Amino acid sequence: MNVDYRLLRVDLTKRKTETEEIPLEVIKKYIGGKGIGSKYLLEEIEPKIDPLGPKNKILFVAGPLTATYFPTSNRYGILYKSPLTGTYAESYSGGGAAQKMRAAGYFMVIIGGKSSTPIYLNITESKVEFKDASEIWGKDTIETYHYLGADARRDLDIMCIGPAGENLVKIANVQNNQHHSAGRCGPGAVMGSKNLKAIVFSGNRKPSLNRKKGFKELVQKILQKLRDLPHLYGSEGVYKKLGTPSIVDWTNELGCFPTRYFTAGYSEYSENFNAQALIEQILVKRVGCWNCPFTCGKYTEVKEGPYVCALEGPEYETIAAFGGMCDVRDIKAIAMLNEYCDRVGIDTISAGSLCGLAIEAKRRGRLPNSDKLKIDYNKPLEILEFLKDIVNKRGLGADFAMGTKYVTEKYHLEDFAMHIKGLDFAGYDPRAFRGFTTSYGVSPEGPTHLRSAFHSIEKDLPDYLEYEGKVAKMIDYEDKMALIDSLIVCKFIRTVLDWNTLIEIYQTIFDKRISKEGLKAITTEIITLSRKFNIREGFSCKDDQMPERVYKEKIINRYGVELGLDYEKYNKMLDEYYKFRGWDKNGIPK
Ligand code: SF4
Structure with a gap:
């Protein structure tokens, strides 16, 4: 065998x-x-x-x-x-x-x-x-x-x-x-x-x-490509020096940092929890995964005070969840909440989002005994207690342990709850993108940033708020991410994995010639499998819609630019996406 x-x-x-x-x-x-x-x-x-x-x-x-x-x-x-x-x-x-x-x-x-x-x-x-x-x-x-x-x-x-x-x-x-x-x-x-x-x-x-002909040369070539980008992968590069917390600065600048449960797109307190704050206040040493030259991880400690903890992190998504959605304005408190989530084994993104939803619902008087509920923005110890209620399924925590969709339906929070297919949003407000927002919608498990990772490209496009021409670009990136997740390597090296390199990797592994079209046919097939799974489970194109608030409410970035999403134009992008994937107009694979 x-x-x-x-x-x-x-x-x-x-x-x-x-x-x-x-x-x-x-x-x-x-x-x-x-x-x-x-x-x-x-x-x-x-x-x-x-x-x-x-x-x-x-x-x-x-x-x-x-x-x-x-x-x-x-x-x-x-x-x-x-x-x-x-x-x-x-x-x-x-x-x-x-x-x-x-x-x-x-x-x-x-x-x-x-x-x-x-x-x-x-x-x-x-x-x-x-x-x-x-x-x-x-x-x-x-x-x-x-x-x-x-x-x-x-x-x-x-x-x-x-x-x-x-x-x-x-x-x-x-x-x-x-x-x-x-x-x-x-x-x-x-x-x-x-x-x-x-x-x-x-x-x-x-x-x-490891012993296959040509593999060593392929690895050398990839390592050289990485060395050729010292601003990203060098010892002073972004990944090693700052890591994912560096994302705080650009999301806050762009207006997509999910502040106070998506009621604003930037936080006035971002300097309290960005990469610089992490490095100055809690960094102990840089750490990395097995066989990775970049050590983008940050081992951190808080040694005294109310937020004592030791962990690897927080990464950007956790900062966005607690520093953004819950408005916690202190990197030490965010680290403490991160450590708790790791220990009990819960997703920090959904944990922060559920707490943000609880806070916003309480403030709007939409939960039973809202006035008595002890949780609010920038109250990390109250947020910690609420998380403990979720993990131990106590009181209202038992409902929140069922996830955002359950709570939304039970307490009729549809006008402001943020989820697609029941999954909470990652740390990028969907109103600040177009192609990436479409990938949030069609992602088979809901709005994760990792299925297309197109936010990292779209943010630098001069027309990043335009709808036209975005779907094809996003699909190209989504295909690459599907290959990266199939091979499997870390998405942080995606910059060097252009199509020619991906072709070379495939050919070296399998001794089989393949074109870009051939690889894209594979990824389309892979992505379609997950769509088929969902259709079989009763999901439809209706489940690719944004929460109603995304179409109705605008957020304003720090330069006064209004960010929103047009329902008709978004749906046109969905139609385009289905067509590109070879699915019918209802998003059903043929
Ligand atoms: S594998 Fe990825 S996440 Fe792990 S240390 Fe390397 S760059 Fe960071």
Whole structure:
């Protein structure tokens, strides 16, 4: 059996495993990561199953570059039916756990069923063990990491959930390497529903791609391309020096920083929590994922005061969620909230968004006993208590643990709640973009910034607020992101992954000639698989619409420019998108 593409199936109900080889022809067609995961998810999960029932499956998948010495080859993907949105869902995470999954000899692990008691899986090169997890059930993700020995053994790594996943909180993440998260759509709750606390991988296998003719030269070429952009990837470059918190300055400038739950597009207090503030106030050292030369991560600590914490972060999205949506004006307080989310295993974006929604709803008198509810903007300790209520499903927190869509419908908050398909927005207001906004709408799991990442391109276009001509440009970028998520490498090196380079990578891996059109046909097929999944689940083009507030309310940036979204023009862009993808006028794949 070719262990490079070996699949492990785990049935938690029967405590049985099977291995099989994924045929090379299938790998060539779907590549890995997002591509392979989408294909198997659509085929393996029965329509309309309960995402928190034993019939849901959770797929942990690598890409052909994972664990090779290609830079940033440290990521894995998780695919599942989302308990938060009911849609197809995918999440990715770096760190080092993916390398150990391949070192144990697996390209993909598909887990179904439900254990009758809490367990964790111990997966090595020679065996798969179902181990009792009763002693770690209830422990947070960092305690679990230490308990399972991930800090002590270099050949071992884990993916685990915290109390939020155990409690089936619908924004629960899977955590690895203490501070790395695969989240957004609730994979932690899927693991929790299966009584699966953690997966431990260990081994020493290395992908044979490392020894393949031409691969070393390809890696050298990529490294040179990265060296040629010192302002991004050098020791004084943006990633290493500032990291993602540097995004605060441009989003605030552009007017898309989601301030006070999207009631404004910029914060007057951004200098309290931008990259400079982080570096000056809490940075201890720069850290990075396995096999990455950039070390864009920031290990930070708050040693005294009310916000004592130690973590990797906060990254931009967490700053936007708590510093923006919840208006917390202190990087130390944001770091403390970030650490809490990591420990209990919840998505910081949805956590901040849910708290922002609670604050805004309370201020508008739209929640039961609004006047007595203790949560407000720039009150980090009140926000922390509310998060604890969510994680432990106490009082109103039990409703918010079900996610924004549930709360919106229960309390009739449709006029200002911000979500698409049930997922909270990432840290970029949709009224400040056009192409990127369309990708928010059509993204299969809701408004994540990572499906197209087109915001990073569109912001620099002179016509960034124009509607015409944006869809084709966005699709080109969305296709590239689908390839990056299939190969899988870190999106932060996307600047050097132009189409010619992507072609060269594909040809080197698979010894198969391919054109740009050939690669784009693959990505269209991959993206269409997730659309088919959603259509099968009952979603339609209506679910690609923005929240009503985005069409009705304008925000004003700091230069007095009004930012809004025209309903007709946005819908024209959706029509264009469906046509480009070869779907019918209702967005249904033909
Ligand atoms: S650029 Fe940052 S997030 Fe990406 S692999 Fe490197 S350290 Fe990890």
